[in-house]
Amino acid sequence: MNPVVALRLPLHVDLGAFLALLQRLQVPHRVTEEAGEQVLWVPGEPLAEQVRELYARYPRGDAGGQVPGAAASAGFVQSLKGSPITTAMLGLTLLVAALTLLGENFAVIHWLSFVDFRIQGDYVYFSYLGETLANGQWWRLLTPMLIHFGLLHLAMNALWYWVLGRRIEARQGPWMLLGLTLVFGLAANFAQYFYAGPSLFGGLSGVLYGLLGHCWLFQRLAPNAEYRLPPGLLVLMLGWLLLCMTGIFELLRFAAIANAAHVGGLVVGCVTGLLGGALARQRR
Template sequence: MQIAEALRLPLSQDLSGFVSLLRRLGVPHRVSEEAGEQVVRVPQEFAEQVRELYARCPDGEGLGVEPARRGGVLRQLRGHPLSALMILVTLVVAAITALGENLDAVRWLSFTGFRIEGEYAYFASLGATLEAGQWWRLFTPMFIHFGWLHLAMNALWYWELGRRIEIRQGPLALLGLTLLFGLASNLAQHLYGGAGIFGGLSGVLYGLLGHCWLFQKLAPSPAYRLPPGVVVLMLAWLLICLTGVIELVSFGSVAIANAAHVSGLVAGCATGIIGGLLSRARRG
């Protein structure tokens, strides 16, 4: 493993916060004093990303992995405005739709419009929906959640993955990826499962996971260095869902949008490969 000099700073610069951040991210590093300066050395593949990370977070704050302390939550929210906004919108929609129970509200956010007559729901076609100019429906199902557990897990995972992309590639990149993965997963679920009510950020989350995973493989970055076992855990859960065992043990009370998960993951892997290759090319 080749070691490279990432930073050379005056002795007066307090590096304790930044070094602590590197430690929490699991980035191997060594700090030494040379010729009256502090020198930070890391593996060659991390050198450029550590410089970028220091430019953004010289005191070790802002990446969302600092220990909880007074004001820490507010600092994290301010440091990741788009991630925070997405979660806020999701919570507001959960309140308005009563976690999927308020069908009058859900019908304005579902992939296609529908009406209920008696015990039956009649759904408009996708073509008729788009002809009516209701383009927002292509994206809004990702904000609909069914139950507190569904909402809490998706919000937590979006915060975990979204803020990494926001700090590494910026809020506009995170917004673009979220919309892309939302569109891909919603469209795939509609085409595979047919007309119906579905929702949740899960497809987007698998897209963000695939993006971080393969981007990190091609262009290692401290921000995309996921905790050990996360990718394996998420992929294992996807495979379990695909077997249908979740619906079986829940006696059909829980429906898993498998097409949304798979399509989101595929889209995320594609953007991760493209982004990783472009980042590697820029490094030269």
């Protein structure tokens, strides 16, 4: 059976205790160093999946003697600590959701929207981007990705950022995830503004499509375990994007979808995935 990569970790991570755990469990494995990373190999993908789950729960190799509830709690806390940028972004998003009352508190939202606005009676008056930048309000270029309208909007975006963000953070590091999040946020916000003009929009979904495109094409060029997406996820998200672009949700008055933000994030994510995958393939 051909060996497959179970884990890729920075050289400073101490794997000694975890490798001792694998030895106690009689799991065949070997560790190599490649491109400044330590790579853990095991025979076969099914075993690799089990090793990844084991590491997520017991990175320090301390599996013995723990009750299931305590082990699950410890594994979740360790996952938070092991993905600092993912955790910080989701924490900031939850904080903004609380401050904005999930899109109901316009007194706070008007400070975070892409351009400022004021409500007068039944009308909303928006500023323009030039005026916003002239006033030094540069934070608005990014903050719309933190605004969410409703619990479902927040829950879905937070879930997929947790799924995709942790993959990138594990494979390319926290600073790469932070950089990609900011780049995709900018791309999504500018795309939506230039397509629809001054308006109120928000959410992490443009960033999520960027992360999706990045993982997808990076994996195509430089296959790795971390960027192997769950079965059907790519088809599901692209199908959802196409469905939203038909305008059916606006027609049914269910919600206004920022389709241009999704497309802008996806296009830039595909570009970064191509570049990153090509570089990774060249290093191999």
